[in-house]
Amino acid sequence: MAMKYLDKYPKDTAKGLWVVKPMWTVMKLFAKVIPRRSMTIMYPYEKEWIPDNYRGRPGLQFDKCVGCGLCARMCPTACICLVETTDDEGKKVKRPQVNLGRCMMCGYCAEYCPVDAMTVTPEIELAEYTREDLIYGPRRLRFEGVNEMMEVHIEEHLISNVQKGILDQPTSAFEVDRPVLEEAKCIGCQKCFKVCPVGAIEMYEAGVNEKGKPKKIPRIDTDKCICCKNCVDDCPKSCLHIKEVL
Amino acid sequence: MSYSSILEWITFHNPMDNPFYPFGDLYNLPYDWAYKIWEFLGGLVAWLINLLFPGNVVSTWLISDQVVNVFALLLFMLIIFLVVFVGTLLSLWEERKVLGRMMDRRGTQVGLKGFLQCVADGLKTFMKENVVPKKVDKMTYMWTVSLVIGTSVLIACMIPLSDRWFVVSYDTGLLIIMALFALAPFFILVSGWAQNNKYSLIGGMRAAELMISYEIPMLILIGTVILMAGSFNISDIVHAQYDTVWYFIPQVIGMITFFWCSIAESERVPFDLAEAEAELVEGWQTEYAGMKWGLIMLADYFRGYVACAMGVILYFGGWMLPGIGDLNNAMPEIVFLLKTWLMFFMMIWVRATLARVRTDQILNIGWKIFTPLAVINLLIVVLLKFGGVF
Numbered sequence: 310m311a312m313k314y315l316d317k318y319p320k321d322t323a324k325g326l327w328v329v330k331p332m333w334t335v336m337k338l339f340a341k342v343i344p345r346r347s348m349t350i351m352y353p354y355e356k357e358w359i360p361d362n363y364r365g366r367p368g369l370q371f372d373k374c375v376g377c378g379l380c381a382r383m384c385p386t387a388c389i390c391l392v393e394t395t396d397d398e399g400k401k402v403k404r405p406q407v408n409l410g411r412c413m414m415c416g417y418c419a420e421y422c423p424v425d426a427m428t429v430t431p432e433i434e435l436a437e438y439t440r441e442d443l444i445y446g447p448r449r450l451r452f453e454g455v456n457e458m459m460e461v462h463i464e465e466h467l468i469s470n471v472q473k474g475i476l477d478q479p480t481s482a483f484e485v486d487r488p489v490l491e492e493a494k495c496i497g498c499q500k501c502f503k504v505c506p507v508g509a510i511e512m513y514e515a516g517v518n519e520k521g522k523p524k525k526i527p528r529i530d531t532d533k534c535i536c537c538k539n540c541v542d543d544c545p546k547s548c549l550h551i552k553e554v555l
Numbered sequence: 556m557s558y559s560s561i562l563e564w565i566t567f568h569n570p571m572d573n574p575f576y577p578f579g580d581l582y583n584l585p586y587d588w589a590y591k592i593w594e595f596l597g598g599l600v601a602w603l604i605n606l607l608f609p610g611n612v613v614s615t616w617l618i619s620d621q622v623v624n625v626f627a628l629l630l631f632m633l634i635i636f637l638v639v640f641v642g643t644l645l646s647l648w649e650e651r652k653v654l655g656r657m658m659d660r661r662g663t664q665v666g667l668k669g670f671l672q673c674v675a676d677g678l679k680t681f682m683k684e685n686v687v688p689k690k691v692d693k694m695t696y697m698w699t700v701s702l703v704i705g706t707s708v709l710i711a712c713m714i715p716l717s718d719r720w721f722v723v724s725y726d727t728g729l730l731i732i733m734a735l736f737a738l739a740p741f742f743i744l745v746s747g748w749a750q751n752n753k754y755s756l757i758g759g760m761r762a763a764e765l766m767i768s769y770e771i772p773m774l775i776l777i778g779t780v781i782l783m784a785g786s787f788n789i790s791d792i793v794h795a796q797y798d799t800v801w802y803f804i805p806q807v808i809g810m811i812t813f814f815w816c817s818i819a820e821s822e823r824v825p826f827d828l829a830e831a832e833a834e835l836v837e838g839w840q841t842e843y844a845g846m847k848w849g850l851i852m853l854a855d856y857f858r859g860y861v862a863c864a865m866g867v868i869l870y871f872g873g874w875m876l877p878g879i880g881d882l883n884n885a886m887p888e889i890v891f892l893l894k895t896w897l898m899f900f901m902m903i904w905v906r907a908t909l910a911r912v913r914t915d916q917i918l919n920i921g922w923k924i925f926t927p928l929a930v931i932n933l934l935i936v937v938l939l940k941f942g943g944v945f
Binding site: 328331332334335336338339342343347348349351 | 655656657659660661664904905907908909
């Protein structure tokens with residue numbers, strides 16, 4: 310038997326009169342609110358304070374960037390691509406270009422930048438007249454007054470540290486994870502050597518291959534390496550992989 | 556004919572000496588102003604004409620008693636309307652600002668601390684296209700909205716601001732204001748029918764339903780006040796309160812009930828069933844566009860002003876303040892308007908607090924709560940009357 314509406318909510322006429330409590334609440338709030346200024350901000354004339362590490366548009370420190378392309382790989386909306394430009398000395402280098410029409414200001418590019426060249430900026434007023442104007446080249450991405458608070462990092466607690474009881478030393482993955490080589494698979498094609506943006510890989514003679522010819526295999530300078538994974542991605546025989554430090 | 560000085564043409568008479576003075580023995584301040592303004596303007600024109608054509612008939616006609624009276628009445632209407640209009644716009648502004656602050660916003664910001672928002676709204680609606688839907692019943696559609704707006708403005712102008720600021724002061728003044736006040740729901744019902752739209756029709760029905768629930772207790776309450784004061788004349792009611800106490804002290808139940816009924820009468824939240832914009836897309840106003848809608852909104856605020864003014868007259872001593880003696884003659888109009896805006900503040904407070912009642916609840920509230928309370932209030936007053944307290 311279905312429950313009647315009136316059984317569930319019996320009519321209480323006295324309750325209908327009871328509007329005093331909400332009115333009292335509103336008056337209390339009104340009395341609390343009226344001495345101070347209201348929450349509304351007169352936006353174009355006054356602006357809210359924005360912290361330095363606010364996820365605004367990405368900014369780029371051109372000289373710090375090594376062109377590893379990790380930002381382009383990590384971007385969830387695929388709005389970053391590497392373009393070829395000339396640096397201050399006239400050399401051809403690859404630097405990121407950001408399409409801010411697609412950017413969702415997540416700040417991953419800045420978090421994953423191994424050299425902290427990509428930063429977040431507190432700049433949020435980005436309106437332009439055309440869509441083309443929203444594409445920021447590497448030089449235009451520069452932000453005046455960049456400081457270290459804008460260089461946001463992605464840090465993690467290593468499991469080994471936690472097991473040892475060290476909880477206050479987060480580590481950047483780019484400092485500890487390093488590529489390792491399976492020498493047996495390597496064919497000595499030198500692709501990793503060519504693709505490394507920081508020159509951390511050098512090739513050295515290491516015996517001969519199965520055809521009896523001398524072959525060069527890479528040696529990775531762990532101090533120089535920034536763990537950009539370019540060598541891992543470009544290896545044709547999948548003989549490089551990142552060894553995670555746990 | 557020799558040159559006549561301008562001072563011979565502009566003479567400020569006492570308007571009560573005019574044999575055609577329309578207010579009997581009562582002094583009327585806005586009429587006095589209007590009379591003096593016309594004596595100045597008409598005298599100036601008459602003097603100029605007399606300079607060009609000495610000894611003509613028009614000049615003497617312009618400053619004769621009858622003509623001055625007619626033009627003074629026109630100016631008098633203008634003054635009365637402008638004061639009510641500006642007062643209503645101020646209450647609109649008050650609603651915007653106070654409601655904003657209650658929600659921790661700033662409220663409107665356009666010019667003069669937001670007052671010019673009303674002007675901006677008026678200009679905006681004025682420039683809109685006058686759209687009339689094809690399948691509406693044109694005659695009823697136009698007449699009903701005109702009558703809603705017309706009666707609202709009429710009763711707003713008929714509210715006396717003081718002993719010396721009134722349009723009519725006769726013995727059934729209160730009754731005629733309440734009668735015209737209660738007319739709007741009929742027009743809303745007919746208008747909702749005429750618009751050929753389901754939302755409007757439901758809105759019109761709801762207006763009628765609302766009216767049968769609040770009108771009875773409201774009339775009982777007004778009758779109670781009239782019983783206590785012994786007169787239908789608004790001025791007499793106010794003076795009776797000045798002589799005894801403000802009626803909200805003996806009739807506190809009646810005051811509260813009247814307050815809620817007057818909210819329902821002016822169709823404001825929580826009793827805005829007829830125009831429930833969340834469910835009925837502005838209800839009975841759905842098909843009205845442009846300036847028609849703007850005037851309907853203005854009429855809503857006129858009715859809100861009238862409801863507050865009636866509350867002030869019936870329960871809060873009208874334009875008099877107790878205990879200040881002859882100072883009451885200084886600025887009774889300002890006192891009255893301030894009280895009205897204070898009452899309107901209460902309405903805004905209710906609006907900021909409560910949600911709209913359901914259609915099935917309104918009849919319960921009207922008949923099971925308001926009517927018994929009104930009757931209890933009436934009994935209290937009857938006992939007080941028989942006990943000889945009042």
